[in-house]
Amino acid sequence: MKNTTQIMRRCHALALAGLIGAGTIVPAGTSLAVGPGETQSATVISPVGPGQSSAGSTGTASGTGSTSGQSASTANPNAWKKVNGVYQMPDGSAINNVLFRGIDVSRWQGDINWSQVAADDVSFVMLGTRSKGAVDPYFHRNIQQASAAGVKVGVYIYSLAMTPEMAVEEANFVLNLIHDYPVSYPVAFDMEDSTQGTLSKDELAAIANAFCGRISEAGYYPVIYANDNWLANKLDMSKMNYPVWVARYSAKPAYQNPVMWQATSTGAVNGISGNVDIDFQFKDFTSVIPANTWRTINGQTYYYQNYAKQKNNWIQDDGTWYYMNGDGLVSKGWLNQSGKSYYLDDTTGKMITGWKSDSGKWYYFGADGTRSRGWLNYGGRWYYMDGNGVMQTGWVDINNGSWFYLGPDGDMQTGWIQPVPGNWYYLNQYGYMERGWVLINGRWYYMDENGRMQTGWIQYKDNWYFLHSDGAMAQGTAIDGWQIGADGIARKE
Numbered sequence: 179m180k181n182t183t184q185i186m187r188r189c190h191a192l193a194l195a196g197l198i199g200a201g202t203i204v205p206a207g208t209s210l211a212v213g214p215g216e217t218q219s220a221t222v223i224s225p226v227g228p229g230q231s232s233a234g235s236t237g238t239a240s241g242t243g244s245t246s247g248q249s250a251s252t253a254n255p256n257a258w259k260k261v262n263g264v265y266q267m268p269d270g271s272a273i274n275n276v277l278f279r280g281i282d283v284s285r286w287q288g289d290i291n292w293s294q295v296a297a298d299d300v301s302f303v304m305l306g307t308r309s310k311g312a313v314d315p316y317f318h319r320n321i322q323q324a325s326a327a328g329v330k331v332g333v334y335i336y337s338l339a340m341t342p343e344m345a346v347e348e349a350n351f352v353l354n355l356i357h358d359y360p361v362s363y364p365v366a367f368d369m370e371d372s373t374q375g376t377l378s379k380d381e382l383a384a385i386a387n388a389f390c391g392r393i394s395e396a397g398y399y400p401v402i403y404a405n406d407n408w409l410a411n412k413l414d415m416s417k418m419n420y421p422v423w424v425a426r427y428s429a430k431p432a433y434q435n436p437v438m439w440q441a442t443s444t445g446a447v448n449g450i451s452g453n454v455d456i457d458f459q460f461k462d463f464t465s466v467i468p469a470n471t472w473r474t475i476n477g478q479t480y481y482y483q484n485y486a487k488q489k490n491n492w493i494q495d496d497g498t499w500y501y502m503n504g505d506g507l508v509s510k511g512w513l514n515q516s517g518k519s520y521y522l523d524d525t526t527g528k529m530i531t532g533w534k535s536d537s538g539k540w541y542y543f544g545a546d547g548t549r550s551r552g553w554l555n556y557g558g559r560w561y562y563m564d565g566n567g568v569m570q571t572g573w574v575d576i577n578n579g580s581w582f583y584l585g586p587d588g589d590m591q592t593g594w595i596q597p598v599p600g601n602w603y604y605l606n607q608y609g610y611m612e613r614g615w616v617l618i619n620g621r622w623y624y625m626d627e628n629g630r631m632q633t634g635w636i637q638y639k640d641n642w643y644f645l646h647s648d649g650a651m652a653q654g655t656a657i658d659g660w661q662i663g664a665d666g667i668a669r670k671e
Contacts, residue, residue, distance in 0.1 A: 254266065254268045254270055258442060267428075277462060278458075280301055280458075281456060282455045282457055283316075284306030287452070289316075290316075291449035291450075292323040298449065304438075305321055305332070305334070307334065307352055307356075331359070332365065333365055334368050336368045337368055338371055338373065338374075339374070340374065345388040348389060350476065352365060358487055360486045364437070364438075366401045366402070367401070369385070370404065370408060375412060383417035386413075395474075397473035399466050400420055401422060401423045401438070402415070402418060406424065409422065410432065421436075421437040421461070424436040424440070425440040426440075426441070427443060428441070439460070441456050442455065470483050480507065481493050481506075488502040498528050501515075501529070509522050510524050520543065520548060520549065521543060531547055539568045542554055551564070559590065560589065560609065561584070561590065562588075571588055580610055581629065601630050601631075602631040603629045603631065611625075613629055622651040623650060641667045642660070644658075644662060
């Protein structure tokens with residue numbers, strides 16, 4: 179024998195399908211299930227979840243003593259539409275403080291012409307993400323085409339979570355589904371399944387907090403979707419502290435200050451065949467959903483610019499440049515692009531500027547992040563970077579025969595140097611190694627073809643000269659029986 183819960187679920191399903199009428203007899207002691215979002219009010223149609231028609235594809239509903247939203251709308255053809263700048267209820271009364279009108283859809287709506295939807299005063303859509311335990315078959319098509327039509331997109335999931343752990347799994351399901359798309363509206367947690375209705379308020383709060391916390395952690399804006407009945411009797415919002423998307427049909431919600439209101443399931447919008455849920459937005463989400471932000475999802479970090487994940491693109495955040503690869507992840511290490519080389523921090527991915535050591539070699543990256551080659555002036559000193567950008571030290575031959583000496587720190591040397599004991603060289607003010615005769619501070623010196631300073635007797639062309647131990651040419655003196663003239667030429671006495 180089926181238990182009471184099973185009977186109630188079955189009766190609820192039959193009622194939604196129109197198989198149980200107002201006069202249908204059910205077993206004694208059993209009442210028709212008034213599921214989450216439903217009310218016994220004779221004037222309010224029962225919400226059955228965002229994007230889901232209460233009677234399959236037709237979108238009509240019948241319940242004990244209920245008047246359909248369609249009949250109410252028929253009484254006022256302008257219901258849920260803007261007249262003279264104000265949206266109207268089915269009874270013609272005004273809906274105040276509305277920022278935007280939107281819809282929520284799922285597989286129930288089938289193929290949608292999103293260009294027509296956008297042109298029919300629809301600013302946003304909340305898209306269903308899951309159906310029968312899998313990705314909603316229309317999700318990818320809907321989010322791509324809605325975004326292309328200029329309709330802002332949020333998403334929701336009909337939750338079946340009975341524990342916080344299951345709620346986190348549902349959050350990860352949603353995050354993995356949406357991270358490639360420009361989601362600029364909330365991520366809604368739809369809590370209304372009859373199985374969840376058996377849980378305590380504390381248990382429901384723990385489940386909602388687990389889901390919303392994970393969504394918030396990833397940089398999205400979580401909201402709770404619930405109807406007036408659940409908000410009044412099952413959910414303690416003081417324990418959840420998240421905004422609410424409230425559902426109540428054809429009558430204004432009792433819940434105070436929702437961010438959105440799902441007002442009917444029998445709305446009509448161009449581009450959609452049959453009925454569709456109509457929603458009204460009361461909060462400006464631009465202040466709480468940043469267009470440009472980092473998001474970490476399943477351990478992977480992405481950057482969103484104007485709500486779109488950046489791929490194969492440079493982005494700048496807080497004055498620092500990063501490069502997002504083809505998967506939307508931060509590139510690290512060496513990056514070669516358009517003939518230029520960059521280095522991105524191995525941990526953070528920040529574009530390096532200035533000096534960088536890699537594998538024992540030093541490189542310099544300019545203000546634009548590009549690797550320097552050739553001569554580099556830094557801090558008033560000159561450095562030479564080879565064709566691979568590696569800072570050089572020691573002797574360097576540049577331009578086939580022009581020798582320079584770069585110190586251990588890479589800075590170009592000038593003046594007298596002694597790289598190895600016993601050998602002196604002279605580098606002029608431009609760093610060039612001198613050869614032949616050189617006048618330094620009024621004294622003449624002679625450097626051989628390899629640039630080494632000479633000492634002692636040397637023959638230059640047809641003349642002999644004597645160079646002191648410090649390399650200076652002897653002048654006006656006698657050495658070894660030779661008379662040294664003022665010109666340094668040695669002559670026999």
